[in-house]
Amino acid sequence: MKARRFLDESGVLIGLVVVALIFGALVGPQFFRAANLELMARQTVIVAAAALGMTMIIVSGGIDLSVGSIVSLSTVVVALLLKTHGPALAAFGAVAAGAACGAVNGLLITQLRVVPFIVTLGTMLLVRGAAKGLADERRIEAPITWLNDLLRTARDGRGWLLPTGIWITVALAIVVALMLRYTRFGRHLFAIGSNERTARLCGVRINHTKFAVYTLGGALAGLAGVMEFSKLSVGDPTVAVGLELDVIAAVIIGGGSLLGGKGSVLGTLAGAAIMVVIQVGCSQQGLPNWVQQIVTGTIIIGAVALDRWRQKST
């Protein structure tokens, strides 16, 4: 039983190691050099930050398709605020804008009783439109501040060992993981995702909890937007189209179930990393983009099928 549980929880980590070893063998030892590992970590951060929120949402049996749009809105908000305010306030404003979008999702889902897929499909367009309107359909230049260094390599002295943005994401990952496992809010998310009627019978405040989880998810997407801005150094309302699918894929590869009640932060991070390893590995091996897409697609289906098969054999 112990061994099985260990396997259940670490299956995706083993998958990550296997994928990394395969590409290590293909590309050569330089694949595991510190600089290359840091590069991959930097590439993982944006998806990973947004996927922290998505993990909570998927655990509760929901989904959020508006994540990509929130990221682009967030880059626009940072750029606009930087023109008149300091970088700290700009970053805070972007996260708040993300949280506001998430709150709208939460309100619509709980009050209109429309399923999350439909509500967030709508807000995906709404928020994208708002970002374009706010930016007047242009890229927004912004002054250079320390925000631009969030994801810059730590090898020239910035940050401690790794870029600051990675540390922020790691810290948040720990917070979210602890929250899911060790708080009432976390247990309630699992309860709602596993069986909403049971949660209701047990007096769980379903609407409050759902509102909170979508708001948190929005805030984390807002933070991912700040990182995206750091990478781009401009506010771009057309960026991160389809990012939500990468984010959802990370959660699913990491063992989350779209039926709810399942998912873990560690799994999600490993899922995000697997996709980046494939991407970086393919490009360093000189494989074209289409190979990378086919491999990633196979991994998504394979991971879920493997999970199914493992559960059936229990």
Add this chain to the structure above:
Amino acid sequence: MAETVGAAPRFEMRGVRKAFGATVALDGVDFAVHSGEVCALVGQNGAGKSTLMGILAGALKPDAGVMRVEGAPYAPRHPLDARKAGVAMIHQELSLAPHLTVMENIVLGVEPTRRGVIQRDRMRETAAAALTELGHPDISPDTVVGDLSPAGQQLVEIARALASGCRVLVLDEPTSSLSHGDVRTLFDLIGRLERQGHAIVYISHFIEEVKEVSDRYVVLRDGRNVGEGVTAQTRAEDIVGLMVGRALGDLYPRSDRTAGDAILEVEALVPGSATFTLHRGEVLGIAGLLGAGRTRLLRTIFGLEPVKSGRITIAAYSGPATPQARWRQGMGMLSEDRNGEGLARTLSIADNMTMTRLESLGPAFAVLPTRQDAAAARWIDRLAIRCSGPRQAVAQLSGGNQQKVAFARLLHHDVDVLVLDEPTRGIDVSSKAQIYKLIDELVSATSDAGLKGPRYDSTVVGRPFQGRQKAVLLVSSYFPELLGVCDRIAVMSRGRLGPARPASEWTEHALLMEASGARAAS
């Protein structure tokens, strides 16, 4: 009524036996229906009717026995087989596609086609013919089924059975979702089908309906035939007597109980037209048949469904109700729908047991898994739940053990009022006995009646039976259980709750008469 002596029956079963593990659900049942006849199959809940229906419909395989349709052997392996052999079941829950039209539903699965293309004209003809045969040409084949009333939908379902050439029509509790007028129409329709030479099996526990609609009756009890006869020559009480006919065993422990303070008062509550008072140290039973509105009454009291009018007072609290308020006030509910509502099946035993009261398992907002497991382990031990540990998923447990997990939730919360909806449905006898014993211990625990109002002490975890006497509100369709466990019993019939009377004044027979409306029929 057709003369049936000598003629081979349209359908018959001989010596059908079916066991689930150690439980024998059917023990050599014989049953036959002739053409042009309505045969009623009656029995209490748990008598084996649904198992018998499952076998008829091909959903279950009998362990022994033979079945014949018009003399030919009949051994369906799955529901489609049954359908092909001409045995059509009309269930309580209709199986129509609500977004399709009447005619699409009627020919569903046997659509008339020419080279793969559906012939809508022939489809319409078939549907119209079936509806006319039923005496309802007023229903248009082009209506979307979801727009029809429940009665209309049932008609479409019957039309579908006729259109597929059924030889035996089985109606399972067909009036449960119908209004009074629609029941009338259905009975006329059954009479019409009978005259057309159809063989009809009518399953019900409403004796008044059986008296009215059937030619013959067959009574099942504990999986055996206990009697049959011509309906017109039998009194309603005699049929009820056959259905009951059993003495109470020692399954139901009963220690000395003394009713204490009133803890739950319900006044003129709608839905349910219910007025009653529940005291500490008392088990109040609500008897009734499926569909009588008992579950709705409990759900309304617990805040899961809206109160239309009336008042619910729990000790000092009244006013609006929500499940979270009820738990806080010291009331907990066990759902009748264990899989759909009672338990979060993919979560662990510990999560399920402690879900209502996580705040006692760690500082501030935290929930410490170790304390969660410790609390759960206590109940696993106390209720002898068979599992590999507190972290095992509930879905992997047997039905009886699952029910004990659901029950343990109320114990962990240390509620004062336990609202139990069919607490022993679908569980084995030993788990049943344990639950009866538990209920008895809860209401007869050492009294500490000086305190008033429900207590909600978040620091005390897993300490049952030591506090004051609990109060139990128990709904069950199984009357021996009610008589064995309850102090007082009220009967619910057709959505109305009658007055509560001491259990000693009731008999199984009287409960069944009251619940099935037989009193009105005879």
